[in-house]
Structure formats: C-alpha cells, structure tokens
Amino acid sequence: MEYQDILYTEADGVATITIDRPEKMNAFRGQTCEELIHAFNRAGWNKDIGVIVLTGAGDRAFCTGGDQSAHEGPYDGRGTIGLPVEELQSVIRDVPKPVIARVQGYAIGGGNVLAVICDLTIAADTAQFGQVGPKVGSVDPGFGTAYLAQVVGEKKAREIWYLCRRYTGEQAVEMGLANTVVPADELDAEVDRWCAEILERSPTAIAIAKRSFNAATENLRGISSMGMQALALYYDTDESREGVTAFMEKRKPDFRKFAK
Numbered sequence: 001m002e003y004q005d006i007l008y009t010e011a012d013g014v015a016t017i018t019i020d021r022p023e024k025m026n027a028f029r030g031q032t033c034e035e036l037i038h039a040f041n042r043a044g045w046n047k048d049i050g051v052i053v054l055t056g057a058g059d060r061a062f063c064t065g066g067d068q069s070a071h072e073g074p075y076d077g078r079g080t081i082g083l084p085v086e087e088l089q090s091v092i093r094d095v096p097k098p099v100i101a102r103v104q105g106y107a108i109g110g111g112n113v114l115a116v117i118c119d120l121t122i123a124a125d126t127a128q129f130g131q132v133g134p135k136v137g138s139v140d141p142g143f144g145t146a147y148l149a150q151v152v153g154e155k156k157a158r159e160i161w162y163l164c165r166r167y168t169g170e171q172a173v174e175m176g177l178a179n180t181v182v183p184a185d186e187l188d189a190e191v192d193r194w195c196a197e198i199l200e201r202s203p204t205a206i207a208i209a210k211r212s213f214n215a216a217t218e219n220l221r222g223i224s225s226m227g228m229q230a231l232a233l234y235y236d237t238d239e240s241r242e243g244v245t246a247f248m249e250k251r252k253p254d255f256r257k258f259a260k
C-alpha cells in the first residue's frame with residue numbers, strides 16, 4: 001500500500017506511524033484510517049519490531065479525530081459510519097506489541113480516543129487532551145467512553161464527555177490519561193528512552209501481558225460496534241448536522257432546540 005496520509009518508518013526495533021495531515025490538524029478521513037490499519041498490521045506482525053509509536057506531524061496536533069470537512073452525514077470512507085474507526089481501534093489493541101502515543105499539541109475527539117487506546121501515552125507540555133463529540137454532533141461509544149472510564153474513572157470520564165473541556169499534559173498525568181509529561185523539546189528523547197527499555201524486555205512476556213490487560217475490556221468491542229450503528233443513525237439527524245455545520249461555520253451550535 002502506498003501511503004498518502006501517514007508516514008511510516010522503522011529503526012532499531014521501533015516502528016513510528018505518523019498521521020501526516022498537519023493542514024487538518026492531523027484529523028483522519030476514511031483513507032487515513034485504512035492506511036493506519038495497514039501500518040499497524042505491518043509493524044505489529046514484524047518480528048524485528050518491538051514497539052510502535054503513534055504520533056502526528058508538526059507540533060500543533062497529535063490528532064483531532066474525524067475530519068469534519070469529510071463529514072456530510074456519514075464520513076467519506078468504509079464502515080458503519082464511513083470511517084473504519086472500530087477496526088483501527090481494534091488493531092491497536094490486537095497487535096502484540098506495546099503502542100506508545102507520542103502526544104504534542106491537540107489530542108482531541110477521536111484523536112484523544114486513539115491516545116487512550118494506546119498502551120502508553122507520553123505527552124509534551126504543549127499537549128491538550130479532550131473530547132468534543134457533544135460540541136460537534138458526535139460521540140465515540142464503547143472504547144471512547146466506557147474504556148476511558150476504565151482509564152480515568154467514571155466521574156472523570158463523564159466530566160470529559162459531558163463538558164468537553166481541555167486538559168493539559170500535567171492534568172492528564174494526574175488523572176491517569178498519560179504516563180508522563182516532559183518539555184516539548186525533550187519529547188523525542190523521552191519516547192526513545194521508553195522504547196529502549198521496552199526493547200530490553202521479553203517480547204513474549206509483554207505480548208501475553210498486553211493480551212491479558214485487553215481481556216478484561218474485550219466486551220467493549222461489542223458495545224463499540226453497537227454504538228457505531230447508533231452513531232450512523234445519529235449522523236442522519238438535524239441535531240448532529242447542527243454540530244458539524246456550526247464547527248465548519250465557526251459558530252456556536254444551537255442544540256437546545258433538539259431537547260427531548
């Protein structure tokens with residue numbers, strides 16, 4: 001597969017997958033998801049690779065979720081909602097290698113969900129984490145909601161989703177959303193250090209540990225696919241369209257008229 005939306009490199013046992021759409025704040029469209037799925041499988045099943053790093057190009061964003069400009073009702077790709085996000089989220093969990101989210105700038109919406117699903121998160125002090133679904137007519141059910149609650153606790157996860165606030169790298173570490181935060185100019189060195197330590201450990205023990213951690217939340221895969229089916233129906237409503245249109249028109253959405 002030739003990549004248009006991502007960059008892929010392998011060096012010294014580490015595969016680095018970079019979402020390369022800085023002009024869209026590294027938001028993903030259908031094509032981006034397909035390429036990410038391909039790249040995770042490529043790295044995940046390569047015996048020479050011991051760790052995978054997921055990041056975004058430039059310093060403004062790790063990833064800001066679904067590309068709102070590729071979103072008229074459904075998105076522009078494959079799958080229940082026009083984005084194979086369930087497959088993307090699953091492959092990050094299914095590859096037997098630890099995946100590190102290297103987060104600089106915004107990890108917002110589906111971008112935050114990707115960081116949450118990664119095994120480890122290393123943040124720069126420029127990082128801003130958060131969900132935006134209820135602001136823009138969307139929601140990422142299953143791993144985006146219920147798994148987040150496993151990571152940061154129920155109260156905090158509900159706060160993150162209902163209020164759509166943004167959180168600094170330091171706050172992310174406090175709530176368990178990130179493992180560590182470092183000055184932006186030390187981010188790469190820190191990621192390298194974590195990768196080097198992992199590469200010294202037994203790959204089979206790590207693969208078993210990863211699968212064992214995953215097992216406790218496997219039921220969320222079913223909730224996620226059922227939720228995506230509901231999301232597809234939601235995207236076909238004026239309420240959801242109001243969120244997308246308001247974002248694209250750079251105005252505040254008016255959701256109250258849809259209250260039931």
Ligand code: 2NE
Nearest residue numbers: 024025027064065066067068069106108109110136138140
């Ligand atoms: C990311 C954030 C917080 C940045 O805010 P700010 O104020 O710093 O910048 P601004 O002006 O909002 O954004 C800068 C440029 O990036 C584009 C904007 O449209 C803007 O473009 P220009 O006006 O310069 O041309 N941009 C940012 N995010 C984008 C995106 N996701 N798609 C397309 N263009 C984007 C602020 O921009 C923000 O909150 N963005 C909204 C993010 C968003 O709505 N994400 C989708 C959520 S739904 C989702 O991810 C999802 C899922 O998780 C699962 C299933 C389906 C969908």
